[in-house]
Each structure stands twice: as C-alpha cells, then as structure tokens.
Amino acid sequence: MAKLLANRRGAPGISWRPQGTEELCEFVNSTNLHRRGPQVRFAIARTADDTIVGSVGFHSISMTHRSAEVAYDLHPDEWGRGLATAACRSVVGWAMTQGLTRIQATVLSGNQPSLRVLERSGFEFEGHLRKYRWVEGIAHDALMYSYVQT
Structure with missing residues (x-):
C-alpha cells in the first residue's frame, strides 16, 4: 500500500503520500474501530485471494454535525x-446507520475516475474549491461533492 500511495504515476489523484511503510503503518495503527477518533479506515481486499488492493474510510468526522x-x-x-x-457505497451506507447524515468528498478537479465513483455512489456536486489542496508544492483546485441522508 505504501508503494501505491507513493507512486505518482499510478495514483495521480492522491494528495497524501506517505514517505514510506513506517509512516503508512503509523497511520493505519492510529485508526481502529474500537475508539472514537477523527478518522476510520477500512481495507479493500480482493475476494479471491484476500490481497489488500486499496482502502476506504472517513476523516474529519464530526458527530456533533x-x-x-x-x-x-x-x-x-x-x-x-x-x-x-462498491466500497464507497458500502461505507456510506454503514455511516448512515452510525448516525451521520452528511458525507462529503473533495476530489482534485482532474481526477475523472474518482468523480465517476462519487456520482455512481449517489453523491451530488456542490461546488468548486479554488487552490484547495497542495500536492507536491502546487495548489490544485478541488470539487466538493456530498451525499445527504433524506
């Protein structure tokens, strides 16, 4: 997973790049389901061989809001x-059962595959955030999407 996130060519839409396995392990170990915190992360694994191929989860969690x-x-x-x-739909459905009513996502404006994931998962476009994310020393625009429980 550290190699995936560090790979600029293979993951151009990712704005967080751990510097190595140690930093990634520290991040993973800080997120577990048995304590409340600002983030929760789940592994995405292939069913056939249980190989981890990605992750999905939440950050900026506010139970107050x-x-x-x-x-x-x-x-x-x-x-x-x-x-x-499938992973996005699954965790959003789970989050709604945990008392959340709004899930948002920010995506770098050029990341079309990620935009399609959100649209297929029922998210709606809310706005354009100028110079919102810094990636490799350059400010990039992001698009804000949301899924709101009705």
Whole structure:
C-alpha cells in the first residue's frame, strides 16, 4: 500500500503520500474501530485471494454535525472493476446507520475516475474549491461533492 500511495504515476489523484511503510503503518495503527477518533479506515481486499488492493474510510468526522469526509484509494491494476464504487457505497451506507447524515468528498478537479465513483455512489456536486489542496508544492483546485441522508 505504501508503494501505491507513493507512486505518482499510478495514483495521480492522491494528495497524501506517505514517505514510506513506517509512516503508512503509523497511520493505519492510529485508526481502529474500537475508539472514537477523527478518522476510520477500512481495507479493500480482493475476494479471491484476500490481497489488500486499496482502502476506504472517513476523516474529519464530526458527530456533533453528523458529518464526515470519505476518501478512498485503489491500486491501478484494480481500476475499472467497480471496486471503489462498491466500497464507497458500502461505507456510506454503514455511516448512515452510525448516525451521520452528511458525507462529503473533495476530489482534485482532474481526477475523472474518482468523480465517476462519487456520482455512481449517489453523491451530488456542490461546488468548486479554488487552490484547495497542495500536492507536491502546487495548489490544485478541488470539487466538493456530498451525499445527504433524506
């Protein structure tokens, strides 16, 4: 997973790049379901061999405002199979059962595959955020999407 996130060519839409396995392990170990915290992350694994091919979860969780931001990443070899969409739909459905009413997502404006995941998962476009994310020293625009429980 560290190699996936560090790979600029294979993961151009990811704005967080751990510097190595140690930093990634620290992040993973800080997120577990048995304590409340600002983030929760789940592995995406292939059913056939249980190999981890990505992750999906929430950060910026606010139980006060019943909201969170979803994020996901998937190894490029797994793109185009519907895994990210299935994972996104699944965690959003779960989050609604946990008392959240709003899930939002910010996507770098050029990341068309991620935009399709959100649209297929029932998210709606809310706005354009100028110079919102810094990636490799450059400010990038992002698009805000949301899924709101009705």
